[in-house]
Amino acid sequence: MPYISYHDKVIAFKIVYYGPGLSGKTTNLTYIFNHLPEELRGDMLTLNTSDERTLFFDFFPLDIGRIEGYAVRFNMYTVPGQVYYEASRRLILDGADGVAFVADSQPFRLEENIDSFQSMQKNLGHYGVDWKGLPIVLQYNKRDCPNPIRIGTLEQRLDLDGIPVTDAVAIQGLGVMETIHTLTRDVIVRFKL
């Protein structure tokens, strides 16, 4: 459920980038941030460890404009991917209206992708959310790596029939906008008062 203030006329959706450590979540968010017109976005916050890994979250607000008198905003978050930070991941996921799952296409990361997706399912369940009812886009990132895992592998292993899938090379910006475009569209289409 998005945050709605009828009094101040604001509707805000929460978008969360989820996925295993180093899969490229922060890279996705940073690219989007850098390629939006300045007047649409607020400052970006990053809470990092000393070696640039996400410690708690990255965040920036994106104002798409005013519709029917309501200011419509997407609050964009990434979770920390390192296994160690499971508790923080769960907190960030609270209230998500849509999830971009950033998978790492390097073959040796396959099991980590699967573990991470399953942890997301479990964490959503913790908030009483059935992941099947939530807009999710599966992004296969790092398509530039040698022998990337075949698209379809994760859907098959995780039984994700019909989930929207994109492929990306986030460091080059490829597929990044397509992913967020697909996701935010789905969030709006499924929005109910």
Added chain:
Amino acid sequence: MTLVMQVRLSRYLRLYDSASKPPTGPAPAPVLTKVRKSWGMSALAISKHMLRSSITNELNETDQKRQPKEVLSDLVVSCGAMTALLITRDGHLMSEGGETGYLDTTAMAALVAGMFSATREVARIVGEQQFSILLQQGEKRHIHISLVLGSAMLIVVFEDYQRIGLVRHQARKAGLTLAELLRKETEMTKPELAPELSMPAFKEYALDLIDRIFKPN
């Protein structure tokens, strides 16, 4: 983890230092005087529950028709604070009072929500339901954060640490009023609140905006 958050937060508070000074001057008298003396209790017996009942009385009379913004502005004045913010548990800014030009309120809301949720987990780990108040003491500025209804948080930024007792007291009082206002808003039905919001039109416009923002050209 929380340590880093604190450092960042305090940086946020200082980063945006502006020329504007917080309201100074004497703090108003504490509200204890409003407890009815006719109940014949000694001052010592003026207990928490009496304080609370006096607050509830006040609520019923005046505060019910007010907007959160007014409650926050009054709170700032009543305890000589700089700023008061009301945010949701998941980091949306709902309302603000006092001086806000010196801080990035959106970032502040996202950070405090994260901080508070982390603290809630920490509370659970040590066997508490949650910590209802978080206090961040800085060198110049301090932050008092309290829960409102479990779904929102009230943040007060203040400079004079001597006033912590007053801040705490006024924040609790404002918290009760705000809780009442929030409860009423959630009770109202949605069509009642937003008669003008037509879903099909809303979606059409929103999708159009999204297409324009994200579509590769």
